[in-house]
Amino acid sequence: MRPTRTALLSRIAAGVLGSYAAASLGAAALAFALPLPGRDAVTLAQMTGFLIFTAAIIWAFSAQSAARAWAGIGIPVIVSAALLAILLALRS
Amino acid sequence: MTGEGSLRQSMSWLHGWAGLVLGWLLFAVFLTGTIAYFRQEVTAWMQPELAGSVPSPQAAELAVAALQQRAPDAGSWRIGLPTPRSNTVSISWQDRQSLDVKRGEERGGRGGRGGGRRGGGESLILDASTGAVLTPRKTAGGNFLYRFHFELYALPREWARWIVGLATMAMFVAIISGIITHKKIFKDFFTFRPAKGQRSWLDAHNATAVLSLPFHIMITFSGLLLFASTLLPLTERFAGGEDRRGERGAARALEAAHIESLQNRAASDVAGGAALAPLVPMLAEAEKLWGQPVSRITITDPGRPGAMVELLPTWNDKLIQHSGSGGLGAVKMRFGGRTGERLESEEDLPETLTARVDTALGSLHRARFAAPTLRWLFFLTGVGGTIMVGSGLILWSVKRAQRLRGAPPGRGHRFVDHMNVAGVAGLFIAVAAYFWANRLLPTGLAGRGEWEIRAFFAVWCLCLLHPLIRPLKRAWIEQLSLGGLLFAGIPVLNAITTRAHLGNTLVSGNWIYAGFDIVALVTGICLLQAARRVALHRPRAIASQPPLMPAASAYTAQAAE
Numbered sequence: 001m002r003p004t005r006t007a008l009l010s011r012i013a014a015g016v017l018g019s020y021a022a023a024s025l026g027a028a029a030l031a032f033a034l035p036l037p038g039r040d041a042v043t044l045a046q047m048t049g050f051l052i053f054t055a056a057i058i059w060a061f062s063a064q065s066a067a068r069a070w071a072g073i074g075i076p077v078i079v080s081a082a083l084l085a086i087l088l089a090l091r092s
Numbered sequence: 093m094t095g096e097g098s099l100r101q102s103m104s105w106l107h108g109w110a111g112l113v114l115g116w117l118l119f120a121v122f123l124t125g126t127i128a129y130f131r132q133e134v135t136a137w138m139q140p141e142l143a144g145s146v147p148s149p150q151a152a153e154l155a156v157a158a159l160q161q162r163a164p165d166a167g168s169w170r171i172g173l174p175t176p177r178s179n180t181v182s183i184s185w186q187d188r189q190s191l192d193v194k195r196g197e198e199r200g201g202r203g204g205r206g207g208g209r210r211g212g213g214e215s216l217i218l219d220a221s222t223g224a225v226l227t228p229r230k231t232a233g234g235n236f237l238y239r240f241h242f243e244l245y246a247l248p249r250e251w252a253r254w255i256v257g258l259a260t261m262a263m264f265v266a267i268i269s270g271i272i273t274h275k276k277i278f279k280d281f282f283t284f285r286p287a288k289g290q291r292s293w294l295d296a297h298n299a300t301a302v303l304s305l306p307f308h309i310m311i312t313f314s315g316l317l318l319f320a321s322t323l324l325p326l327t328e329r330f331a332g333g334e335d336r337r338g339e340r341g342a343a344r345a346l347e348a349a350h351i352e353s354l355q356n357r358a359a360s361d362v363a364g365g366a367a368l369a370p371l372v373p374m375l376a377e378a379e380k381l382w383g384q385p386v387s388r389i390t391i392t393d394p395g396r397p398g399a400m401v402e403l404l405p406t407w408n409d410k411l412i413q414h415s416g417s418g419g420l421g422a423v424k425m426r427f428g429g430r431t432g433e434r435l436e437s438e439e440d441l442p443e444t445l446t447a448r449v450d451t452a453l454g455s456l457h458r459a460r461f462a463a464p465t466l467r468w469l470f471f472l473t474g475v476g477g478t479i480m481v482g483s484g485l486i487l488w489s490v491k492r493a494q495r496l497r498g499a500p501p502g503r504g505h506r507f508v509d510h511m512n513v514a515g516v517a518g519l520f521i522a523v524a525a526y527f528w529a530n531r532l533l534p535t536g537l538a539g540r541g542e543w544e545i546r547a548f549f550a551v552w553c554l555c556l557l558h559p560l561i562r563p564l565k566r567a568w569i570e571q572l573s574l575g576g577l578l579f580a581g582i583p584v585l586n587a588i589t590t591r592a593h594l595g596n597t598l599v600s601g602n603w604i605y606a607g608f609d610i611v612a613l614v615t616g617i618c619l620l621q622a623a624r625r626v627a628l629h630r631p632r633a634i635a636s637q638p639p640l641m642p643a644a645s646a647y648t649a650q651a652a653e
Contacts, residue, residue, distance in 0.1 A: 040447060
């Protein structure tokens with residue numbers, strides 16, 4: 001399979017923007033959901049967030065196709081966003 | 093793309109681009125951050141008027157005498173004693189009025205950040221043997237380089253934190269993808285063979301990267317954590333509605349109440365006289381318990397019945413000891429000011445595992461626990477990291493040139509080459525110019541520190557223009573040579589313009605000043621040597637090197653099709 005220029009750009013978008021979205025939302029959901037006292041949930045979520053970003057960007061560039069790259073990042077993004085929305089709704 | 097080989101291919105591509113995109117910024121962050129490990133020493137060197145001060149056991153008494161004479165009615169006194177990183181005594185005081193305002197705020201849980209530093213006070217630097225007031229030249233000091241490495245300059249704070257934070261993120265990605273790319277990482281880790289075979293940019297890059305890989309991972313990940321609230325703001329926004337400011341305010345109110353009760357206790361004690369008890373026995377008691385000397389003394393309400401003395405140690409001796417700005421706040425000892433009796437010895441360590449890991453990573457990044465020997469090790473590893481980033485940048489270009497087989501480089505490639513000269517060699521010139529400006533600008537110049545910084549940026553800008561009018565190789569040779577001459581010339585310049593030169597500092601064992609001159613000299617020699625290498629370099633040498641990450645080209649070639 002030969003990636004086209006568009007496919008490469010798409011991967012870069014997935015790798016940079018998608019990975020950031022996954023990290024940011026994933027970490028936020030974790031900070032919310034982790035059953036830890038006070039500041040700890042935030043700290044642990046932030047640590048995990050940076051690992052999520054790194055793992056996601058590696059996935060974006062190693063997946064077989066740009067479509068798979070997007071799927072692998074899009075699903076966690078949607079799941080974390082949904083989780084966050086539910087947690088926010090439960091709190092209010 | 094399946095299988096191990098193609099994973100390495102794609103990771104090699106990612107490694108190359110993640111490293112390049114903000115690579116020059118990363119280089120600057122590494123270089124200035126490495127210097128920042130000696131921030132205090134750099135500041136000291138930039139104030140040669142302080143070099144003659146010799147630490148003495150009377151330093152604390154001299155400081156108290158000076159404070160008693162200048163500010164007998166102050167609300168609080170602060171004394172910074174000589175340490176291995178500073179040979180002078182600093183004193184400062186805060187007048188009663190502004191201190192009362194601050195206390196009122198704290199009791200109400202409203203005390204702002206750095207409230208203790210707000211106006212209504214003065215500070216002086218004293219000779220540690222004679223107590224004479226020293227008036228050093230104004231300088232931006234090591235502090236500018238330290239701040240630049242995470243806040244850049246003149247940009248809104250949040251923007252700068254975003255920019256450096258993104259570069260740090262790219263660095264972390266480059267490290268992880270670099271590890272995956274590097275086939276024989278473990279083998280290379282355990283079998284480092286210096287100077288065997290051709291010394292190439294690849295060797296330099298791999299050696300510095302692999303040899304201190306744990307440091308690079310630590311420094312980058314902890315750097316990310318220091319930027320976490322900027323880079324991942326949602327975590328704090330949504331986290332269970334925690335009100336951090338409120339929490340901190342409450343903690344401060346609690347602390348203020350605690351200190352008030354201690355002071356009341358000290359005031360009700362009839363044993364002491366009216367005067368301040370001698371400090372020397374208190375210092376000795378603290379040193380005995382801590383196993384290290386005291387570095388800072390705060391005296392609250394000197395001359396009043398509730399006078400209280402607070403001592404802080406010189407280093408953090410535990411990794412999990414908090415080392416946020418303002419420094420060594422976690423461990424302290426308090427004494428009744430009149431009685432000289434110990435009221436309490438406090439060690440405030442984070443309680444939970446997560447907080448401990450977080451604090452330990454922050455401590456490691458800042459090396460605030462590191463006594464001189466360990467500090468040197470951090471500095472050297474930082475130098476390794478700087479070389480790793482610099483050689484990586486150059487590799488990117490060398491690899492490309494190799495693939496072109498003599499064809500003229502494209503626009504993007506030329507841009508990278510150009511930026512490499514200014515970003516790597518040019519930065520050395522700019523830093524050297526910063527130090528030269530410190531010695532050459534008139535000492536009475538208004539806004540002197542700002543002028544030093546302007547010299548830094550002006551020279552860096554010239555370095556950015558210079559490759560436009562020179563062939564690439566000449567530009568490298570000229571900038572490396574100039575940087576080398578400027579750095580190697582620092583001890584000479586220092587000898588001409590001050591008395592704090594190697595002839596004196598080596599004889600008197602003044603390592604803060606001598607160390608700076610020697611490191612400058614060594615840096616200069618290394619840069620001159622690099623210039624010589626570039627001058628002697630024949631492109632043939634590149635062709636005979638093993639290709640670096642051969643997979644990378646395949647991936648890009650594919651992508652381009």
